Amino acid sequence: MKMRNLMAGMIAAGLANAMAGAAFADRIELSISTKAGQSGIAEVKVDGPSKDSPYNEVRTETLEYYISVRGDVPDKAGNNGLGGLKVENGPRENIVVDGSWTKYKVVAPYKDPWSGVAVNERVSPVKLCNDRLQQTSGAARESFFKKGVTFMHTPGYTVSGEVSYILDKWPFDEVKHYSDTLTAPVKITCMALYRPRPRQDTTTTGAPGPTGKPLPPTISEATFRIEPAQIVQDGKFLCPSQLKLYGHVEAIRKFYGKALFVGPHFLSAITILNFQAEGNRNVTGTYTMDWHKMGGLATQPNTEPKKQKLTFHFNVANKDGKLLKSVEETVEVSCKKIKVAVPTVGDEMTVKPAN
Numbered sequence: 001m002k003m004r005n006l007m008a009g010m011i012a013a014g015l016a017n018a019m020a021g022a023a024f025a026d027r028i029e030l031s032i033s034t035k036a037g038q039s040g041i042a043e044v045k046v047d048g049p050s051k052d053s054p055y056n057e058v059r060t061e062t063l064e065y066y067i068s069v070r071g072d073v074p075d076k077a078g079n080n081g082l083g084g085l086k087v088e089n090g091p092r093e094n095i096v097v098d099g100s101w102t103k104y105k106v107v108a109p110y111k112d113p114w115s116g117v118a119v120n121e122r123v124s125p126v127k128l129c130n131d132r133l134q135q136t137s138g139a140a141r142e143s144f145f146k147k148g149v150t151f152m153h154t155p156g157y158t159v160s161g162e163v164s165y166i167l168d169k170w171p172f173d174e175v176k177h178y179s180d181t182l183t184a185p186v187k188i189t190c191m192a193l194y195r196p197r198p199r200q201d202t203t204t205t206g207a208p209g210p211t212g213k214p215l216p217p218t219i220s221e222a223t224f225r226i227e228p229a230q231i232v233q234d235g236k237f238l239c240p241s242q243l244k245l246y247g248h249v250e251a252i253r254k255f256y257g258k259a260l261f262v263g264p265h266f267l268s269a270i271t272i273l274n275f276q277a278e279g280n281r282n283v284t285g286t287y288t289m290d291w292h293k294m295g296g297l298a299t300q301p302n303t304e305p306k307k308q309k310l311t312f313h314f315n316v317a318n319k320d321g322k323l324l325k326s327v328e329e330t331v332e333v334s335c336k337k338i339k340v341a342v343p344t345v346g347d348e349m350t351v352k353p354a355n
Contacts, residue, residue, distance in 0.1 A: 027178035028071040028083070028097055028163045034152075034185070040066025040103070042087075042156070043187040044110070046129045049320040051145060051193045055129040056321055059191075063087060063108045065184055067159055071097040074176065076167045083163030087184070097163040106159070113156045113186050128153065129190035148192040156186030217324070221250040224314035224327040229286065237304055239335035245285040247314040247327070251275045256319050261285040263312040273316070287312070289333065307334040 032040050042063040048055040065087055073080055081097035090108025112122035132151070136144050162179040229244035245261045245268070255275040261268040261283075268285040275281070291305050309332050316325040 026072045027074070027165070027176075028069065028081070028161055028180045030085075030159060030161050030180050030182045031068045031070075031101070032065065032159070032182065032184050033068070039187070040068075041152075041185055041187050043189055044113070044125045045189045045191055046125045047191045048193050053193075053321050054133070055126050055190060055193075058110065058125055060110050063090070063110055063157065063186075065106050065157075065159065066103050067106055067161070067184075068101045068103045069095055069097060069161055070099065070101045071163055071178070073098055074165050074167060076169065077165040078168050078173075079166060081163035081165045081178075083161060085159070085161040087159050088157050095161065095163070108157070113153055114158075114183075116153070116155050125153075125188050128188055132190065144190070145194040146192055148190050150187060150189045152185045153188050154185040155183040157184050158182075159184050216252065218251055218253055218255045219249060219316055219324050220252045221248070222314060222316050222325040222327050223248045224312070224329045226312065226329055226331050228333075233338070234291075234305075235303075236338055237335040238338055239289070239291055239305060240333055241289055243287040243289065243310075243331075243333070245287060245312060245314070247283040247285075248280065249273060249283065249316055249325075250280040252278050257317055257324070258319075259283045259314070259316045261287075261312060261314055263287055264310055266312075283314075291335075304337065305335050307332055309333075 034041065042065050043060065044063075045059040046055050047057050047059050049057075067085060069085060071081055083095050083097055084092040085095050085104055085106055086092045087106050087108040088111065090106060093104055093106045095104055096102070112124050115121045115123040117123075129149075132149060133141070133144055158181060160179065160181045162177065165176045165178075167174040167176055225246045227244050227246070228240040229242040230240070231238045232241040247259060247261065249259060251273075253275075254277055255273060257273045259271045259273055259281075266287055271283045273281055287310075289308070291308075309330065311328065311330040314325075314327045314329070315323060317323050
């Protein structure tokens with residue numbers, strides 16, 4: 001006797017683990033159209049604050065793909081296949097698989113696409129747009145600014161599908177699982193930077209003309225200092241393993257902007273500055289030292305590693321990305337030979353200004 005009452009539980013368990021099943025193209029196939037006017041490819045829009053600034057923002061929040069699915073139903077299957085379809089870490093879309101192509105819309109929260117150059121790494125569309133812009137000149141560059149550029153990037157994102165069939169076998173039905181994947185390209189649109197922007201002032205009267213002396217700059221002061229944060233022992237020497245970056249900003253009136261640290265192959269996270277009135281704010285960052293690239297710690301632990309001369313900038317910009325203040329600090333980082341009493345961080349400074 002067929003035990004149909006057990007099938008619901010078997011199907012649920014099978015679908016949950018179907019992605020681990022073997023992939024058979026004849027049981028499930030995934031396809032995406034790249035023909036003009038029929039494209040089911042997701043679009044990522046990249047924008048910049050103005051015509052005088054580079055691209056700095058991804059506008060897209062949700063990736064949308066239209067994926068076609070089909071599969072040959074096994075002869076002993078009593079029904080069409082039931083399964084799921086998804087893009088990367090997006091939600092699972094339920095599907096029915098039969099011998100005909102059926103198109104499904106699948107979505108996923110935005111994340112950077114795969115690099116295509118470095119293995120298992122992703123690339124920012126902001127970088128792709130800025131790189132393309134830098135490679136243009138003359139009339140092509142002017143067209144880029146005025147009209148923008150759209151191009152395909154491959155690989156973009158991974159689409160995965162799975163299906164389960166119930167096979168009519170004696171004495172119990174059997175559930176078979178199949179899966180398939182494809183790498184879908186993504187459409188990158190670098191938006192036109194030379195275009196009308198929303199007005200900040202929506203009144204119908206013009207702004208009053210300047211009277212008296214111009215206002216002093218909103219950011220009245222910005223300072224920057226660097227100190228060793230952690231040390232590491234290697235052989236007979238103590239070397240800083242991390243540097244702490246300290247920035248200080250003072251504003252004389254209401255201000256909204258951002259601050260960040262820039263160094264050798266280093267860009268810190270952006271800190272939002274939101275002054276409701278006159279005030280000040282401290283900003284910190286961490287820079288990790290790499291002594292191995294200098295040929296010191298890795299090869300000759302008992303030989304003093306070479307000193308490193310590093311230049312950093314503490315930058316303050318407004319909400320549109322316009323640089324208002326930039327403070328430069330250059331330091332010479334060196335190691336100290338261990339004495340009888342091991343110094344702590346700050347004792348016999350290993351970081352000093354490089355004048």
